[in-house]
Amino acid sequence: MKRNWFIAAIVLGVLAIVVAAIAMRLSDDGPVTTAEWADSVCTSLTDWRGSIEALADVGDAPLTADSLRDRLDEADSATTALVTDLRDLGAPDLDTGDEVEEALDDASAGLEESFDELQSAAEEATEAENQADFLAALAGLADDFQALLDQVRDVVATLQSASLFGDASAELQQAFADAPSCQALQAES
Numbered sequence: 019m020k021r022n023w024f025i026a027a028i029v030l031g032v033l034a035i036v037v038a039a040i041a042m043r044l045s046d047d048g049p050v051t052t053a054e055w056a057d058s059v060c061t062s063l064t065d066w067r068g069s070i071e072a073l074a075d076v077g078d079a080p081l082t083a084d085s086l087r088d089r090l091d092e093a094d095s096a097t098t099a100l101v102t103d104l105r106d107l108g109a110p111d112l113d114t115g116d117e118v119e120e121a122l123d124d125a126s127a128g129l130e131e132s133f134d135e136l137q138s139a140a141e142e143a144t145e146a147e148n149q150a151d152f153l154a155a156l157a158g159l160a161d162d163f164q165a166l167l168d169q170v171r172d173v174v175a176t177l178q179s180a181s182l183f184g185d186a187s188a189e190l191q192q193a194f195a196d197a198p199s200c201q202a203l204q205a206e207s
Contacts, residue, residue, distance in 0.1 A: 081153070101126045
């Protein structure tokens with residue numbers, strides 16, 4: 019009798035696993051369309067760009083070494099979130115989707131590296147002996163800051179490149195052209 023219970027428990031366990039797997043598969047939205055993928059890329063980049071631009075927005079309060087450190091921490095968190103979001107997107111539903119995903123991963127790693135370099139230089143500026151030297155050091159980073167913002171536009175341009183993804187290029191170009199978040203991002207650039 020114990021053996022029958024044991025076998026029944028195993029059968030029920032396996033059945034529960036199969037039912038759960040089928041339910042998960044049925045609830046899956048399927049592959050992400052190229053248009054949805056492009057819109058997600060641009061939305062993530064737009065959100066991140068806003069966080070980076072906040073570094074330079076002093077508002078009414080004077081910029082100090084402490085306030086810059088706080089902003090750098092927030093921008094660092096935003097950069098980590100961006101890289102995670104872009105990697106989590108996976109590949110678009112294209113024949114060359116894996117190549118496109120790899121290009122996006124490379125581009126997001128480049129953004130992260132550029133931010134890390136800017137962050138390091140800005141942190142060095144916080145060690146200035148007085149406010150005038152601090153502001154002068156930050157002014158010296160203006161070109162690097164702008165280059166980082168321009169890199170966002172370059173990410174989208176790379177993903178739209180007609181020469182990189184063969185037959186899928188036209189679909190990618192159209193997806194980025196049609197996505198409202200991409201239109202807004204390119205208008206900001």
